[in-house]
Amino acid sequence: MTDVLATLSRDRIFYLFVAPFAALTILFGVWPILLSMQVSFTASATALRPNPTYVGLANYAAVLADPIFLASLARTLLYTVLSVVANLAFALGFAILLDSRLLKRGSLFFRLAIFLPVITPDVAGYVVWRWLYDRSFGALNAFLTLLGLPPFGGLSSVDTAMLAILIAELWHHAGFYMIIFLANLSIRDRALEEAAHLDGATTWQRWRYVILPQLRPALVINTVYALIQFLKTFTVVVVMTKGGPNDQTNFVSYYAYQLFDQARYGEATAMATILFAIVIGLSLTAYRLGDREPGQ
Amino acid sequence: MGILRKVACAAFAAAASILPAKAQQLTVWHDLGDNGIKWFEALSAEFAKQKPGVTIRSQSFPTDQWFGRVISALNTDTAPDLIFNNYERVIRIQQQTNKVMDLKALTGTVPDKGFLSEDDMRVATFKGRQIIIPIQRVQMAFGVRKSWLDKNGGKFPDTWEEVKALATAFRDKDPDGNGQADTFGMALQAAKPRDLIHMLDLFTFGSGLRHTLIDPEGKITIDQPGHAEVLEEFLKTYSSYRFVAPDTINHSFAEMYQVIEGGRGGMFRVGDWNVRKWDGAQVLNGDFVSGPWPKFAPNRPNAVVIGGMRGIAVPENSPNKALAQEFAAFMLSKPAQQASLENIGAGVRKDLDISKLSPRQQYFAKAEHRLVAYDFPESIHAFYPELEAAFHRKLLSGIARPPADWKAFIAETAKEMRDLAAKLRG
Incomplete structure (x- = not known):
């Protein structure tokens, strides 16, 4: 106890400066999460009353027995895996292209072109994508028809809806991941590549064994961030599909939102808590795996 | 001192009497x-x-x-x-x-x-x-774009068969004359539970039936005679009849209004609150006529719906x-x-x-036509929103992948709804 007080006294200036931000984090970050968790243990009809009825884990049991939730969770995980892989592969590919000497001249233009969607308001961007996909007046199908190709089902077909929103999200997010990769590429040690070149390594070998290991910080950050982003996919669904067609894009966040609409607050917050736990668990796992030294 | 107090009180009372009430x-x-x-x-x-x-x-x-x-x-x-x-x-x-x-x-x-x-x-x-x-x-009538109707005989459709004939003409005969196949028979919506069931409510109540999904005693009605016919035709409107825009499965109110106000849908719901806006020169400029919802059976009178x-x-x-x-x-x-x-x-x-x-x-x-009110099941059955959400999900699965036999689909849906209602009633 004396030691703790001594430490506090010694670092009091530090704690004084940190205190306001810690208070804000607790007030606006931690407190709402705790309140949401509290609601998940209450009966929906009384959830928002001053003295709610607590029902223990009943909402969690109901949610985990709900086949629609389980299907939604499986769909969310599938979409997350596909989106993380697609976004990171696309961003890394573009970062490599923009980093190469071949694209030295147009580099700034292409960087801007790919980053621009990131700063575009997401709702506006997704509305335009919805129009592009529209099967009655959309530009995409008009173009395909012009080429004599079959129409793309887009958002209205159960077979293509997930792919369609994945493409729209790729357009919106990939630029952000690309910038992180580019920053990492720009600070890599080029002497190692020259040494490998002198030792007779092929281009592929140089990429695989010299450059890629140096990109690990960017890969870890991008993977963790993308996991968090796509597990919580919501806005694109609200704007483009509203969970349809036939639940094909009904991800967990949107399903929980639908339950809010039916005043099923207990189950909705139980879903949100489960998703929160999954996001934390997967992100920490990805971070731990990526942060390990090779061979560990 | 006493005099001073009396003067002060008198002054306060006089001031209060001439000041306006709070x-x-x-x-x-x-x-x-x-x-x-x-x-x-x-x-x-x-x-x-x-x-x-x-x-x-x-x-x-x-x-x-x-x-x-x-x-x-x-x-x-x-x-x-x-x-x-x-x-x-x-x-x-x-x-x-x-x-x-x-x-x-x-x-x-x-x-x-x-x-x-x-x-x-x-x-x-x-x-x-x-x-x-x-x-x-809240009154809701069946609306038809007048200029398109005039090009196709000018008679307001009274029966479902007449609506179908008109919807086919609106879809295939280029009623807006722009040379493109970009018009649809109807503008409907489907994305959210209330969207699709609300549309079904209008066709059901407008055709003289009293309950869309469940009656006050808690009996599921969708496979009863009359109801099943309306439901089947309604589902075909979204699928095999191709009367609505192909993306309607994802359409909610905003998108439905875009189809109506954008001049692409020929028949649609007209709420009493819509008329003032749609009379505007920049919107429909009054190019629509309203009437009762179509008849599905000659012995059942059709009506304008009081939807709320x-x-x-x-x-x-x-x-x-x-x-x-x-x-x-x-x-x-x-x-x-x-x-x-x-x-x-x-x-x-x-x-x-x-x-x-x-x-x-x-x-x-004037409310000159017969008015039929919703049955307002949510005021009787507390579990109705959950039942409606499940009904919506089932209907959307049919619209997304239309079954070969709609009658069997409706029978299966009715059974599922009965089981769910029993479970929710607990």
Whole structure:
């Protein structure tokens, strides 16, 4: 106890400066999460009353027995895996292209072109994508028809809806991941590549064994961030599909939102808590795996 | 000293007698937007004539926000004086707060209320409490784009067969004359549970049937004779008939209105509140006619649908409860109802001056066609929203992947709904 007080006294200036931000984090970050968790243990009809009825884990049991939730969770995980892989592969590919000497001249233009969607308001961007996909007046199908190709089902077909929103999200997010990769590429040690070149390594070998290991910080950050982003996919669904067609894009966040609409607050917050736990668990796992030294 | 005190008291009394009474303000929360704000401004001016010094301040919120704000305000004793919305939304407020006042006694004191029907009062009542005073009946008719109709014979469709013939012509015969196949027979919606079931409600009630999914006794009705036929045709409208835009499965209100106001849908729902906007030169410029929903059977009369009731409610913890009740009762008066008709396009009284309204507005104001009201299952079955969500999910699965046999699909759906209703009833 004396030691703790001594430490506090010694670092009091530090704690004084940190205190306001810690208070804000607790007030606006931690407190709402705790309140949401509290609601998940209450009966929906009384959830928002001053003295709610607590029902223990009943909402969690109901949610985990709900086949629609389980299907939604499986769909969310599938979409997350596909989106993380697609976004990171696309961003890394573009970062490599923009980093190469071949694209030295147009580099700034292409960087801007790919980053621009990131700063575009997401709702506006997704509305335009919805129009592009529209099967009655959309530009995409008009173009395909012009080429004599079959129409793309887009958002209205159960077979293509997930792919369609994945493409729209790729357009919106990939630029952000690309910038992180580019920053990492720009600070890599080029002497190692020259040494490998002198030792007779092929281009592929140089990429695989010299450059890629140096990109690990960017890969870890991008993977963790993308996991968090796509597990919580919501806005694109609200704007483009509203969970349809036939639940094909009904991800967990949107399903929980639908339950809010039916005043099923207990189950909705139980879903949100489960998703929160999954996001934390997967992100920490990805971070731990990526942060390990090779061979560990 | 005594004299001084007497002089001071006399001066205070004299000053108080010549100063106006303390101004009082009532606050109403609604979701009617700018039209609603104008309406309450007009009501404020009228109410001030009988209650000088009292003003009405209205605040409009998007519907979702209205819910959250009202529920939290009522639960934390920071309620507004009055709330105004559709009956089913006030039911949800009552379910979440148990703090919506019973207005039965107040309504009993209103002398002039003969225009309120039994149906109106049934809708206003939830679990024995009259939670709203009915102020605006929400009428919904079947609309057809007039210029397109004129090119195809000009006769307003009366039967479902006539609607189908017209929808085919609107889809295939380039009614807007732009040389492109970009028009559709109908503009409907499907994305959210209320979207699709609301559309089905209109076809069901408009064709003279009384329940869409469940009756007051809790029996599932969708596979009963008459009901099954309407449901099958309704589902085919979204699928094999190709009468709607291909993306309709993802359409909600906003997208449906884009199809209507963008000049691509030939037949659509017309709510009494839509008419004022659609009469505008920049929107439809009055290029539509309204009528009853189509007949599905020659022996069942068709109708315009009363799809809801907007009303005023008083929270138990209203800061000015007595005055709030007085204002709520005033909203049934002729001047208040006239303002409602002129600003929102609806009311409950039948003795209002409609001469200033357009012919399309007058169609609703006169209520010349037979009117059929929703059965309002949410006021009887507390589990209805959950049942409706499951019904919606099942119907969407059929629209997304149309079955070979719709009759079998409907029978299967009915069984699933019966099982779910039994489970939810517990």
